[in-house]
Amino acid sequence: MKLLSFQVKHYKSIDDSGECVLASDVTVLAGKNEAGKSNLLQALDKFNSDKKFDITDNPLEKEGTPEITLRFKLSIEELEEWLTKLEISTGINKDKVAEIPVVVTKKADNTYVFDSPSGSFTDLLKDGEDNLKKVSDEKDSAFLKLTDYVDDRGLIVPSLTPELEVTTILLEGISTEVVSTFPSIPPEDQEELKVLLEDTKSKVLAYEQLSSSTSSNRKSFLDSLPRLVFFDSFDQEELLPYEPTFEEARKNKAVQNYCLIAGLNLQEVVDTTDTQLRRKLVGDKATVIQGDFGEYWLQDEIDLFVSTSGDGLIFGIKEKGKTYEFKAQQRSKGLQWFLSFYLLLKAEASNKQNIIIVDEPGLYVHAKAQNDILRVLTDLSKNNQIIFSTHSPYLIDPTRLDRIRLVIKNLTRKIDKKEVVESGSKVFELSSVHTADKDTLTPIITAIGLDISKQLTFAADNNIVLEGISDYNFIMGGLGMLSKTDQEKFKDIHLIPCQGADNIPMVISLLIGWGLSYKILLDNDDKGKVVASSLTEKLQVEPQKIVLVSSTDNYCIEDLFSKSDFNKYVLDKPETYESSKLNSQVIPSGKKAILSREFLNKVRGGTVKLSPETKKNIKSVLNNFLV
Numbered sequence: 062m063k064l065l066s067f068q069v070k071h072y073k074s075i076d077d078s079g080e081c082v083l084a085s086d087v088t089v090l091a092g093k094n095e096a097g098k099s100n101l102l103q104a105l106d107k108f109n110s111d112k113k114f115d116i117t118d119n120p121l122e123k124e125g126t127p128e129i130t131l132r133f134k135l136s137i138e139e140l141e142e143w144l145t146k147l148e149i150s151t152g153i154n155k156d157k158v159a160e161i162p163v164v165v166t167k168k169a170d171n172t173y174v175f176d177s178p179s180g181s182f183t184d185l186l187k188d189g190e191d192n193l194k195k196v197s198d199e200k201d202s203a204f205l206k207l208t209d210y211v212d213d214r215g216l217i218v219p220s221l222t223p224e225l226e227v228t229t230i231l232l233e234g235i236s237t238e239v240v241s242t243f244p245s246i247p248p249e250d251q252e253e254l255k256v257l258l259e260d261t262k263s264k265v266l267a268y269e270q271l272s273s274s275t276s277s278n279r280k281s282f283l284d285s286l287p288r289l290v291f292f293d294s295f296d297q298e299e300l301l302p303y304e305p306t307f308e309e310a311r312k313n314k315a316v317q318n319y320c321l322i323a324g325l326n327l328q329e330v331v332d333t334t335d336t337q338l339r340r341k342l343v344g345d346k347a348t349v350i351q352g353d354f355g356e357y358w359l360q361d362e363i364d365l366f367v368s369t370s371g372d373g374l375i376f377g378i379k380e381k382g383k384t385y386e387f388k389a390q391q392r393s394k395g396l397q398w399f400l401s402f403y404l405l406l407k408a409e410a411s412n413k414q415n416i417i418i419v420d421e422p423g424l425y426v427h428a429k430a431q432n433d434i435l436r437v438l439t440d441l442s443k444n445n446q447i448i449f450s451t452h453s454p455y456l457i458d459p460t461r462l463d464r465i466r467l468v469i470k471n472l473t474r475k476i477d478k479k480e481v482v483e484s485g486s487k488v489f490e491l492s493s494v495h496t497a498d499k500d501t502l503t504p505i506i507t508a509i510g511l512d513i514s515k516q517l518t519f520a521a522d523n524n525i526v527l528e529g530i531s532d533y534n535f536i537m538g539g540l541g542m543l544s545k546t547d548q549e550k551f552k553d554i555h556l557i558p559c560q561g562a563d564n565i566p567m568v569i570s571l572l573i574g575w576g577l578s579y580k581i582l583l584d585n586d587d588k589g590k591v592v593a594s595s596l597t598e599k600l601q602v603e604p605q606k607i608v609l610v611s612s613t614d615n616y617c618i619e620d621l622f623s624k625s626d627f628n629k630y631v632l633d634k635p636e637t638y639e640s641s642k643l644n645s646q647v648i649p650s651g652k653k654a655i656l657s658r659e660f661l662n663k664v665r666g667g668t669v670k671l672s673p674e675t676k677k678n679i680k681s682v683l684n685n686f687l688v
Contacts, residue, residue, distance in 0.1 A: 072129070417438075
């Protein structure tokens with residue numbers, strides 16, 4: 062099950078975060094201190110069933126109680142498993158149902174509510190609940206007939222009262238009392254009472270069985286939701302101890318994580334009395350984790366060392382060329398933090414259902430080591446979705462700006478020429494905010510224009526400013542479909558999406574002020590021509606820095622695609638759909654961002670095969686940006 066988005070309301074500094082749509086693998090919540098990043102992640106942690114809201118979670122400045130809404134997508138395989146469990150085999154369009162998100166909201170009273178759009182899987186669970194209401198009404202009706210019949214005949218049945226919540230157990234006692242009255246009533250009334258009793262029993266039994274299965278299905282589904290595993294610190298208690306006894310090792314979380322990652326069966330080691338064999342068992346598994354850890358920690362050449370000694374283990378760190386080992390506690394705070402971070406996250410990521418959430422990773426490590434952290438998180442995202450917060454440029458991949466979500470508190474916007482403050486912490490896609498302050502944008506700008514490998518000099522590489530996020534998604538998707546040779550040729554291109562062509566001059570001003578190189582890609586439509594004119598006249602941009610997607614009038618970014626490719630992979634239409642019109646004329650303007658993002662996700666999911674025509678058009682445009 063994949064998490065598509067989240068929304069937080071009335072939680073601490075957050076009045077309404079707005080819907081935060083996640084990136085396909087890693088989502089980065091970027092923003093300055095006190096923006097509300099930690100509160101967002103803490104709120105996500107509270108969605109777990111074993112976490113409870115309390116009074117400290119309530120907003121301080123506004124009325125309201127917390128609620129967290131998550132939107133999930135079921136795979137076809139997961140849907141089929143649930144249909145089998147619910148004994149539903151016909152009348153379901155599985156592909157259609159799987160496409161509709163499952164929306165679950167946790168309320169302040171720690172209950173869960175299904176808010177999914179019509180037609181989603183949770184409608185099937187609700188159908189069971191609706192059917193339960195019907196069966197409950199039938200049960201109540203049967204019981205009322207029984208009580209009315211007994212009252213009309215003036216029979217004394219002490220346990221039988223109209224307000225009673227009847228159960229099969231209570232009915233046993235009621236039946237005994239009713240039968241005891243038979244000598245005082247005619248045979249025909251006895252027979253009628255027997256029929257009413259049996260009907261009530263069957264209705265109550267049916268209700269109890271359905272109630273049990275409905276409650277069980279609901280609980281099972283909620284239990285099947287991915288767990289959000291939240292990390293906000295990696296402290297001394299999570300460090301590998303130097304020389305733990307086997308008994309201490311069993312109880313130590315860091316040792317447990319080490320054994321899980323390395324595939325080391327600690328009980329097998331304990332049970333092995335042969336010293337040589339015990340060392341071999343430990344040594345064989347130690348090489349597994351040594352190589353894996355070494356691929357991530359690139360600051361110096363070290364090995365994690367583990368061996369046995371008597372009735373315990375020894376964990377140490379060896380430097381290349383030295384024979385003695387250090388305790389983890391004797392190394393730098395940065396290495397201690399990274400080691401704890403590595404062990405915890407790798408262990409939790411072994412459960413592919415877990416969604417990993419990390420608050421401000423890398424506070425104790427050097428800037429270059431933060432790149433190692435990013436590589437760990439990116440690698441884990443192959444199997445687990447990752448969400449982390451940061452205000453560090455070194456944890457932002459400049460080639461993956463689609464991962465960034467800005468967290469801004471009390472954003473000021475201009476609406477109808479009036480300044481309006483959106484109070485509280487909110488989440489925005491990078492392309493949707495052009496009034497964020499410098500402190501918020503600096504990490505992103507730095508990541509785009511700063512090349513660590515060039516000794517902190519400003520990059521002279523290609524920054525390409527685009528009109529919007531849809532342009533970014535389409536080009537990134539197209540790049541992903543080119544040959545390895547072509548991808549290598551264009552690997553140094555940095556794409557910077559704006560929120561519409563009108564915002565390009567602002568971004569260009571920023572790049573000029575930072576002394577960064579740039580070029581601009583515009584649609585060859587009326588808006589593109591107006592912006593091109595404004596750039597050359599007002600900002601003195603050299604004409605050769607402005608590139609149009611095509612020399613043909615009215616061609617836009619969407620028109621780089623062949624008609625069949627665009628219809629099939631973007632619009633999800635027949636290949637001949639609207640064949641007489643340009644792609645840019647038929648794509649719904651309000652859905653460009655969504656459709657382009659879905660196209661990019663399809664490319665990354667391996668379900669797209671672009672035609673030579675489309676690839677040629679994309680390469681032709683990108684060739685304009687090669688140095």
